[in-house]
Amino acid sequence: MVNIAVAGALGRMGLAVAGAMEGRADVALAGRFGRPGTGGEGLVGRFEALAGADAVIDFTLPEASAELAEVCADLAGAARGGPAVIIGSTGFTPEQSARIAAAARKVAIVRSGNFSLGVNMLLGLVRQAAAALPAADWDAEVFEAHHRRKVDAPSGTALMLGQAVAAGRGVDLDAVADRARDGAAGPRREGAIGFSVVRGGGIIGEHSVIFAGESEVLTLSHSATDRGLFARGAIAAAIWARNQPPGLYDMQDVLGFES
Numbered sequence: 001m002v003n004i005a006v007a008g009a010l011g012r013m014g015l016a017v018a019g020a021m022e023g024r025a026d027v028a029l030a031g032r033f034g035r036p037g038t039g040g041e042g043l044v045g046r047f048e049a050l051a052g053a054d055a056v057i058d059f060t061l062p063e064a065s066a067e068l069a070e071v072c073a074d075l076a077g078a079a080r081g082g083p084a085v086i087i088g089s090t091g092f093t094p095e096q097s098a099r100i101a102a103a104a105r106k107v108a109i110v111r112s113g114n115f116s117l118g119v120n121m122l123l124g125l126v127r128q129a130a131a132a133l134p135a136a137d138w139d140a141e142v143f144e145a146h147h148r149r150k151v152d153a154p155s156g157t158a159l160m161l162g163q164a165v166a167a168g169r170g171v172d173l174d175a176v177a178d179r180a181r182d183g184a185a186g187p188r189r190e191g192a193i194g195f196s197v198v199r200g201g202g203i204i205g206e207h208s209v210i211f212a213g214e215s216e217v218l219t220l221s222h223s224a225t226d227r228g229l230f231a232r233g234a235i236a237a238a239i240w241a242r243n244q245p246p247g248l249y250d251m252q253d254v255l256g257f258e259s
Helices: 012-021 046-051 061-074 095-102 117-132 156-169 228-240
Strands: 004-005 025-032 055-058 082-086 108-111 139-146 193-199 207-213 217-224 247-249
Touching: 004 012, 004 082, 004 228, 012 025, 012 228, 025 046, 046 061, 055 061, 061 095, 061 156, 082 207, 082 228, 095 108, 117 156, 117 207, 117 217, 117 228, 139 156, 139 228, 156 193, 156 207, 156 228
Parallel strands: 004 025, 004 055, 055 082, 082 108, 108 247, 139 193
Antiparallel strands: 139 207, 207 217
Protein backbone atom coordinates (compact mmCIF):
# COMPACT_ATOMS: atom_id res chain seq x y z
CA MET A 1 0.00 0.00 0.00
CA VAL A 2 1.40 3.37 -1.06
CA ASN A 3 0.14 6.39 0.89
CA ILE A 4 -0.30 9.39 -1.42
CA ALA A 5 -0.98 13.00 -0.49
CA VAL A 6 -2.68 15.31 -2.99
CA ALA A 7 -1.71 18.99 -3.31
CA GLY A 8 -4.08 21.53 -4.81
CA ALA A 9 -6.86 19.18 -3.77
CA LEU A 10 -9.72 21.46 -4.81
CA GLY A 11 -8.35 22.05 -8.33
CA ARG A 12 -9.49 20.13 -11.38
CA MET A 13 -6.53 17.74 -11.37
CA GLY A 14 -6.44 17.48 -7.57
CA LEU A 15 -10.03 16.26 -7.63
CA ALA A 16 -9.26 13.90 -10.52
CA VAL A 17 -6.29 12.35 -8.68
CA ALA A 18 -8.28 11.81 -5.47
CA GLY A 19 -11.14 10.33 -7.50
CA ALA A 20 -8.81 7.97 -9.36
CA MET A 21 -7.54 6.59 -6.05
CA GLU A 22 -10.99 5.55 -4.85
CA GLY A 23 -11.55 1.81 -4.75
CA ARG A 24 -7.92 0.88 -5.41
CA ALA A 25 -6.20 -1.66 -3.17
CA ASP A 26 -2.63 -0.55 -3.94
CA VAL A 27 -2.87 3.10 -2.84
CA ALA A 28 -4.41 5.08 0.02
CA LEU A 29 -5.10 8.78 0.43
CA ALA A 30 -2.71 10.19 3.04
CA GLY A 31 -4.36 13.60 2.97
CA ARG A 32 -5.63 16.37 0.72
CA PHE A 33 -4.42 19.94 1.12
CA GLY A 34 -4.67 23.29 -0.63
CA ARG A 35 -2.65 26.48 -0.44
CA PRO A 36 -1.21 27.30 3.01
CA GLY A 37 -3.83 29.11 5.05
CA THR A 38 -6.77 27.81 3.04
CA GLY A 39 -9.31 25.28 4.19
CA GLY A 40 -12.18 23.24 2.85
CA GLU A 41 -14.18 20.12 3.46
CA GLY A 42 -11.93 17.09 3.81
CA LEU A 43 -8.71 19.10 3.69
CA VAL A 44 -5.88 18.90 6.21
CA GLY A 45 -2.76 20.99 6.71
CA ARG A 46 0.17 20.45 4.34
CA PHE A 47 2.54 19.06 6.96
CA GLU A 48 -0.14 16.76 8.36
CA ALA A 49 -0.70 15.29 4.89
CA LEU A 50 3.02 14.97 4.13
CA ALA A 51 3.78 13.33 7.48
CA GLY A 52 1.87 10.19 6.52
CA ALA A 53 2.73 10.15 2.81
CA ASP A 54 5.09 8.01 0.77
CA ALA A 55 4.54 10.36 -2.18
CA VAL A 56 2.73 13.61 -2.95
CA ILE A 57 1.11 14.47 -6.28
CA ASP A 58 1.10 18.13 -7.32
CA PHE A 59 -0.72 19.66 -10.32
CA THR A 60 -0.79 23.26 -9.10
CA LEU A 61 1.36 26.21 -10.24
CA PRO A 62 5.13 26.42 -10.84
CA GLU A 63 6.02 28.44 -7.73
CA ALA A 64 3.87 26.26 -5.47
CA SER A 65 5.40 23.10 -6.96
CA ALA A 66 8.96 24.37 -6.48
CA GLU A 67 8.19 25.29 -2.87
CA LEU A 68 6.61 21.89 -2.20
CA ALA A 69 9.69 20.12 -3.60
CA GLU A 70 11.86 22.14 -1.22
CA VAL A 71 9.61 21.33 1.74
CA CYS A 72 9.79 17.59 0.98
CA ALA A 73 13.56 17.82 0.58
CA ASP A 74 13.79 19.41 4.03
CA LEU A 75 11.65 16.62 5.46
CA ALA A 76 14.17 14.14 4.07
CA GLY A 77 16.42 15.11 6.96
CA ALA A 78 13.91 13.64 9.40
CA ALA A 79 14.17 10.06 10.58
CA ARG A 80 11.35 8.91 8.31
CA GLY A 81 12.50 10.94 5.30
CA GLY A 82 10.41 13.06 3.00
CA PRO A 83 7.88 11.77 0.46
CA ALA A 84 8.63 11.43 -3.23
CA VAL A 85 7.22 14.32 -5.28
CA ILE A 86 5.21 13.93 -8.48
CA ILE A 87 4.98 17.25 -10.36
CA GLY A 88 2.56 17.79 -13.22
CA SER A 89 2.68 21.60 -13.25
CA THR A 90 4.10 23.36 -16.32
CA GLY A 91 5.46 26.79 -17.22
CA PHE A 92 8.50 26.83 -14.91
CA THR A 93 11.12 29.56 -15.00
CA PRO A 94 14.78 28.49 -15.09
CA GLU A 95 15.10 29.54 -11.43
CA GLN A 96 12.15 27.38 -10.38
CA SER A 97 13.50 24.43 -12.37
CA ALA A 98 16.87 24.84 -10.63
CA ARG A 99 15.18 24.74 -7.21
CA ILE A 100 13.40 21.50 -8.13
CA ALA A 101 16.67 19.98 -9.37
CA ALA A 102 18.34 20.95 -6.08
CA ALA A 103 15.53 19.33 -4.08
CA ALA A 104 15.94 16.16 -6.16
CA ARG A 105 19.34 15.65 -4.56
CA LYS A 106 17.46 14.68 -1.38
CA VAL A 107 14.20 13.10 -2.60
CA ALA A 108 12.92 11.33 -5.69
CA ILE A 109 11.05 13.75 -7.95
CA VAL A 110 9.13 12.77 -11.07
CA ARG A 111 8.42 15.85 -13.17
CA SER A 112 6.60 15.58 -16.47
CA GLY A 113 4.63 17.88 -18.72
CA ASN A 114 2.30 14.96 -19.42
CA PHE A 115 1.62 11.70 -17.54
CA SER A 116 -0.17 10.00 -20.44
CA LEU A 117 1.20 6.70 -21.76
CA GLY A 118 -0.01 7.64 -25.24
CA VAL A 119 1.78 10.99 -25.22
CA ASN A 120 5.01 9.38 -24.09
CA MET A 121 4.73 6.88 -26.95
CA LEU A 122 4.10 9.84 -29.27
CA LEU A 123 7.32 11.48 -28.09
CA GLY A 124 9.32 8.47 -29.23
CA LEU A 125 7.60 8.34 -32.63
CA VAL A 126 8.13 12.07 -33.20
CA ARG A 127 11.82 11.80 -32.43
CA GLN A 128 12.20 8.90 -34.87
CA ALA A 129 10.31 10.75 -37.61
CA ALA A 130 12.37 13.90 -37.11
CA ALA A 131 15.58 11.90 -37.42
CA ALA A 132 14.40 10.26 -40.65
CA LEU A 133 12.91 13.30 -42.43
CA PRO A 134 15.48 15.97 -43.46
CA ALA A 135 14.74 19.40 -41.99
CA ALA A 136 15.50 21.03 -45.34
CA ASP A 137 12.59 19.17 -46.96
CA TRP A 138 10.14 18.74 -44.08
CA ASP A 139 8.81 21.63 -42.01
CA ALA A 140 7.88 20.70 -38.44
CA GLU A 141 4.96 22.33 -36.62
CA VAL A 142 3.71 21.51 -33.11
CA PHE A 143 0.01 22.19 -32.59
CA GLU A 144 -1.75 22.16 -29.21
CA ALA A 145 -5.21 23.09 -27.91
CA HIS A 146 -6.41 23.37 -24.31
CA HIS A 147 -9.27 24.81 -22.25
CA ARG A 148 -9.64 28.54 -21.69
CA ARG A 149 -8.34 28.34 -18.10
CA LYS A 150 -4.83 27.12 -18.98
CA VAL A 151 -2.35 29.90 -18.17
CA ASP A 152 0.87 28.87 -19.96
CA ALA A 153 1.52 28.54 -23.68
CA PRO A 154 2.80 26.55 -25.42
CA SER A 155 1.81 23.72 -23.12
CA GLY A 156 4.42 21.63 -21.36
CA THR A 157 3.54 18.71 -23.62
CA ALA A 158 3.96 20.85 -26.73
CA LEU A 159 7.42 21.86 -25.56
CA MET A 160 8.25 18.21 -24.92
CA LEU A 161 7.20 17.41 -28.49
CA GLY A 162 9.30 20.30 -29.77
CA GLN A 163 12.25 18.91 -27.82
CA ALA A 164 11.62 15.50 -29.40
CA VAL A 165 11.78 17.04 -32.89
CA ALA A 166 14.95 18.94 -31.98
CA ALA A 167 16.55 15.83 -30.50
CA GLY A 168 15.77 13.82 -33.62
CA ARG A 169 17.38 16.54 -35.74
CA GLY A 170 20.31 17.04 -33.39
CA VAL A 171 19.65 20.75 -32.83
CA ASP A 172 18.95 23.07 -29.89
CA LEU A 173 15.23 23.83 -29.67
CA ASP A 174 15.78 27.36 -28.37
CA ALA A 175 17.82 28.17 -31.47
CA VAL A 176 15.18 27.03 -33.97
CA ALA A 177 11.82 27.48 -32.19
CA ASP A 178 9.28 29.79 -33.82
CA ARG A 179 6.72 30.59 -31.14
CA ALA A 180 5.04 33.71 -32.50
CA ARG A 181 3.81 34.84 -35.91
CA ASP A 182 1.92 38.05 -36.60
CA GLY A 183 1.69 40.43 -39.53
CA ALA A 184 4.29 40.31 -42.29
CA ALA A 185 6.36 37.59 -40.63
CA GLY A 186 8.14 36.65 -43.85
CA PRO A 187 8.77 33.15 -45.22
CA ARG A 188 9.37 30.26 -42.88
CA ARG A 189 12.97 29.73 -41.79
CA GLU A 190 14.47 26.47 -42.97
CA GLY A 191 14.71 24.06 -40.04
CA ALA A 192 12.40 26.09 -37.79
CA ILE A 193 10.19 24.20 -35.34
CA GLY A 194 6.90 26.09 -35.15
CA PHE A 195 4.32 26.18 -32.39
CA SER A 196 0.59 26.85 -32.84
CA VAL A 197 -1.69 27.35 -29.82
CA VAL A 198 -5.46 27.32 -29.27
CA ARG A 199 -7.20 28.17 -25.99
CA GLY A 200 -10.94 27.76 -25.65
CA GLY A 201 -13.88 26.09 -23.98
CA GLY A 202 -13.25 22.88 -22.09
CA ILE A 203 -10.73 21.21 -24.41
CA ILE A 204 -8.81 18.72 -22.25
CA GLY A 205 -5.78 18.36 -24.49
CA GLU A 206 -5.01 18.04 -28.21
CA HIS A 207 -1.44 17.68 -29.49
CA SER A 208 -0.13 17.10 -32.99
CA VAL A 209 3.21 17.27 -34.75
CA ILE A 210 2.97 18.00 -38.46
CA PHE A 211 5.84 17.23 -40.82
CA ALA A 212 4.99 19.08 -44.03
CA GLY A 213 6.82 18.30 -47.26
CA GLU A 214 6.22 19.82 -50.68
CA SER A 215 3.91 17.02 -51.81
CA GLU A 216 2.85 15.18 -48.65
CA VAL A 217 2.09 15.81 -44.98
CA LEU A 218 2.66 13.46 -42.06
CA THR A 219 0.68 14.13 -38.86
CA LEU A 220 1.30 12.37 -35.54
CA SER A 221 -1.30 13.23 -32.91
CA HIS A 222 -2.81 12.47 -29.51
CA SER A 223 -6.18 13.42 -28.04
CA ALA A 224 -7.11 13.33 -24.36
CA THR A 225 -10.79 12.70 -23.65
CA ASP A 226 -10.68 12.20 -19.88
CA ARG A 227 -8.48 13.88 -17.24
CA GLY A 228 -8.49 10.56 -15.43
CA LEU A 229 -5.73 9.32 -17.73
CA PHE A 230 -3.35 11.97 -16.36
CA ALA A 231 -4.39 11.15 -12.80
CA ARG A 232 -3.81 7.43 -13.32
CA GLY A 233 -0.40 8.13 -14.83
CA ALA A 234 0.56 10.32 -11.87
CA ILE A 235 -0.51 7.59 -9.44
CA ALA A 236 1.63 5.07 -11.35
CA ALA A 237 4.54 7.50 -11.06
CA ALA A 238 3.96 7.83 -7.31
CA ILE A 239 3.99 4.05 -6.84
CA TRP A 240 7.20 3.80 -8.87
CA ALA A 241 8.95 6.75 -7.19
CA ARG A 242 8.33 5.46 -3.68
CA ASN A 243 11.23 3.01 -3.99
CA GLN A 244 13.61 5.16 -6.05
CA PRO A 245 16.73 6.90 -4.76
CA PRO A 246 16.87 10.72 -4.81
CA GLY A 247 16.98 12.09 -8.32
CA LEU A 248 15.05 13.98 -10.97
CA TYR A 249 13.03 11.63 -13.16
CA ASP A 250 10.36 11.88 -15.83
CA MET A 251 7.62 9.65 -17.20
CA GLN A 252 10.04 8.02 -19.62
CA ASP A 253 11.86 6.60 -16.57
CA VAL A 254 8.60 5.42 -14.96
CA LEU A 255 7.56 3.58 -18.12
CA GLY A 256 11.00 2.01 -18.57
CA PHE A 257 11.79 3.89 -21.79
CA GLU A 258 14.95 5.22 -20.18
CA SER A 259 17.46 2.98 -18.41
